[in-house]
Amino acid sequence: MNKRDTLILSAAVRCFPLWLRKSHRKSISVNIDPATLKLSQDLQQSLANWSAQWESRYQVDDQKDIYREDSEKWENFKQKGRRILKQLEKEVGEKYEITCNEDQVKINHN
Secondary structure, eight states: OOOOOEEEEOOOTTSOSEEEEOTTOTTOOEEOOGGGGTOOHHHHHHHHHHHHHHHTTEETTTTEEHHHHOHHHHHHHHHHHHHHHHHHHHHHTTTSEEEEOHHHHOOOOO
8 A cells, every 4th residue: 555645734934834744755844835735715714824823923022922821822723723634634634644733733642
């Protein structure tokens, strides 16, 4: 059986929130534009909003991470990430292995 490439949900400043790791290059992930994956418009918008929310988490003047001080905002961000992850699995899960930055999404594997 051929191994599938891996699609990783992980927000980063000034990047798309999706990363592609080719099955034959396990240690290298490249940032990927969600529009190139033929995702639904709703999912593309959710990804853009989630990414923008990540970028807004720092107060520019003092580089303070406001999410770490506001647990409600942090939990809201992670919940949105979990919903996006589920939608990615529905839309492209047959083509890609889907995973995430668990610190940003906190999936319970119980």
